[in-house]
Amino acid sequence: MRSLKKTHVVIGGWILVCMMSARRITFQYPSYFPEPVYSFDKNLLKQEQIQLGRALFYDPILSLNDSVSCASCHNPFSAFAHTDHALSHGIYDQIGTRHAPALFNLAWHKSFMWDGAVNHLDVQALAPISNPIEMKEDLAHVIIKLKGSEIYKDLFHSAFGDTLITGERILKSLSQFQLTLVSCNSKYDSVRMKKKTFSDQEERGFILFQKYCNSCHTEPLFSTYNYANNGLPEDSLLKDYGRENVTEKREDRHSFKIPSLRNIGYTYPYMHDGRFKKLNEVLLFYSDKKRRTGQEDPRVRNIPALSSEERFDIIAFLQTLNDRDFVFRKKNQFPKEILLRGKD
Amino acid sequence: MRSCFLFFMLHSVLAKAQINSIPISLMWGEEKIIPEKNYYSKNIADSIQISELKGYITQLRGYVHGKAIPLMNSCLFTTDSAGTNTLTWKKKLDVDSISFTLGVDSITNVSGAMGGFLDPMYGMYWTWQSGYIHLKMEGRSRACRAPGNVFQYHLGGYSYPYNASVNVTLKIQNKNPVLVLPLDRWFEILSFQETDHMMSPCAKAVQWMKVFSEQIYLR
Numbered sequence: 001m002r003s004l005k006k007t008h009v010v011i012g013g014w015i016l017v018c019m020m021s022a023r024r025i026t027f028q029y030p031s032y033f034p035e036p037v038y039s040f041d042k043n044l045l046k047q048e049q050i051q052l053g054r055a056l057f058y059d060p061i062l063s064l065n066d067s068v069s070c071a072s073c074h075n076p077f078s079a080f081a082h083t084d085h086a087l088s089h090g091i092y093d094q095i096g097t098r099h100a101p102a103l104f105n106l107a108w109h110k111s112f113m114w115d116g117a118v119n120h121l122d123v124q125a126l127a128p129i130s131n132p133i134e135m136k137e138d139l140a141h142v143i144i145k146l147k148g149s150e151i152y153k154d155l156f157h158s159a160f161g162d163t164l165i166t167g168e169r170i171l172k173s174l175s176q177f178q179l180t181l182v183s184c185n186s187k188y189d190s191v192r193m194k195k196k197t198f199s200d201q202e203e204r205g206f207i208l209f210q211k212y213c214n215s216c217h218t219e220p221l222f223s224t225y226n227y228a229n230n231g232l233p234e235d236s237l238l239k240d241y242g243r244e245n246v247t248e249k250r251e252d253r254h255s256f257k258i259p260s261l262r263n264i265g266y267t268y269p270y271m272h273d274g275r276f277k278k279l280n281e282v283l284l285f286y287s288d289k290k291r292r293t294g295q296e297d298p299r300v301r302n303i304p305a306l307s308s309e310e311r312f313d314i315i316a317f318l319q320t321l322n323d324r325d326f327v328f329r330k331k332n333q334f335p336k337e338i339l340l341r342g343k344d
Numbered sequence: 345m346r347s348c349f350l351f352f353m354l355h356s357v358l359a360k361a362q363i364n365s366i367p368i369s370l371m372w373g374e375e376k377i378i379p380e381k382n383y384y385s386k387n388i389a390d391s392i393q394i395s396e397l398k399g400y401i402t403q404l405r406g407y408v409h410g411k412a413i414p415l416m417n418s419c420l421f422t423t424d425s426a427g428t429n430t431l432t433w434k435k436k437l438d439v440d441s442i443s444f445t446l447g448v449d450s451i452t453n454v455s456g457a458m459g460g461f462l463d464p465m466y467g468m469y470w471t472w473q474s475g476y477i478h479l480k481m482e483g484r485s486r487a488c489r490a491p492g493n494v495f496q497y498h499l500g501g502y503s504y505p506y507n508a509s510v511n512v513t514l515k516i517q518n519k520n521p522v523l524v525l526p527l528d529r530w531f532e533i534l535s536f537q538e539t540d541h542m543m544s545p546c547a548k549a550v551q552w553m554k555v556f557s558e559q560i561y562l563r
Contacts (some may be wrong), residue, residue: 039456042455042456043456117472117473117474118473118474119453119454119475120454120455120457122457123456123471123474126464127471127472130472131471131472138467139465139467167463167464167465167466168457168459168463168464168465171456171457172456172457246473
């Protein structure tokens with residue numbers, strides 16, 4: 001009898017450990033990536049919470065009239081960017097003032113939005129949810145709507161062990177899903193891990209990239225995620241001062257967050273206002289001083305006039321940063337098994 | 345006999361407070377604030393209606409024999425039932441004085457989504473630019489020339505030079521202290537002519553928060 005009781009305890013404990021282990025997810029990334037900036041200890045990754053975040057990300061319930069979801073501007077097939085639109089549009093087809101940035105490798109970002117107005121991933125979603133041009137909703141009202149949904153009662157229960165719906169839980173779940181959007185399987189990564197080699201043109205482009213682009217678009221994330229003025233003339237209608245809007249420092253005028261160049265083939269158009277449709281336009285801009293304001297960062301000022309061969313070599317290299325596996329990864333896509341449950 | 349009586353009286357007066365709560369009173373003069381009720385302000389020379397008043401008291405500490413003891417992390421005081429208008433902690437203590445932050449400290453402001461009363465669902469978080477609103481006051485007055493005569497003051501800011509949260513220390517004078525936030529005195533300081541709305545971190549928010557905090561008292 002004593003040994004049976006002890007066995008029950010051991011088995012019960014083992015099952016509990018397995019359950020806990022099955023729910024927890026370890027954040028994984030290549031060894032050559034730096035340490036993430038995000039503090040996972042305050043938001044431990046759990047499979048059920050990731051699924052909740054994924055459902056919320058794709059659900060237009062976050063918008064006032066249930067028409068706009070996060071995925072409306074952050075499409076998985078565009079590496080979670082908004083292709084074909086220079087300026088993103090939101091509820092009632094209102095057009096915004098900037099191009100929605102691609103979402104991947106967010107655990108390495110120190111701040112969010114083109115001007116760094118948001119200081120933590122967990123609170124970033126508040127901005128588009130409440131923006132009258134984007135989703136025009138209120139977090140308290142989102143909670144009321146979610147409480148009326150049987151699907152979300154189940155999702156919250158799976159994620160947290162109860163059906164309590166709070167702003168904190170919504171935001172941290174959205175973070176968890178977005179944190180899992182890690183892009184690290186491009187041809188560049190395969191070359192880095194010595195599984196593949198560049199073509200001659202890609203190799204020439206890589207050398208030029210390292211010489212002229214790497215100081216801002218630093219490997220392996222292909223951005224420092226800092227702010228810089230690249231000499232882009234201000235759009236006379238948008239009058240976007242960029243980082244100065246946040247810091248109120250004149251020297252930050254027209255500085256914007258340096259975007260990652262990963263998945264660049266999927267994330268056109270380019271720049272904070274999407275004014276360049278093609279990569280060649282971007283490189284023409286960088287290689288021609290007359291197109292710039294003269295106020296640019298010295299690192300940009302030092303870029304010489306690139307020949308057409310050099311520009312195409314760089315573009316060939318940049319295309320090796322596309323991560324097809326990331327873009328077509330099923331577990332990142334619309335969760336029809338959750339959101340379309342019972343709607344066959 | 346008289347000496348016993350005097351000793352008893354002195355002991356009662358000097359006896360420290362054994363407390364585990366302090367109510368918060370949002371007052372206009374001697375009256376508790378009721379939303380949408382008219383209150384007269386001498387400074388503004390007109391009446392004022394408060395439609396919304398919310399604010400944070402965080403990092404409450406009690407001092408017992410000079411030693412600081414953490415009592416309560418955060419509290420959202422409000423004129424409606426959404427928040428809580430009592431500072432509470434578990435164990436009754438002989439508290440000589442208390443200190444707290446009026447507003448939310450900088451570290452919490454950069455720590456992402458918080459729960460409890462710091463949950464952004466309470467409408468006290470700037471969504472367009474990270475940061476808590478330390479104190480929100482909205483209402484109406486004919487003296488306010490903004491559209492609809494509506495004034496809106498969202499006092500926030502956590503990073504230099506616009507860190508508007510303020511530390512407050514108050515001595516406990518009696519056994520049943522009440523923390524009083526005197527809105528009538530706050531309205532003696534601000535001026536609709538100068539500004540009828542505030543929605544961003546700024547020097548004025550820092551100045552007002554400092555002056556407001558100096559008006560708070562324990563009775």
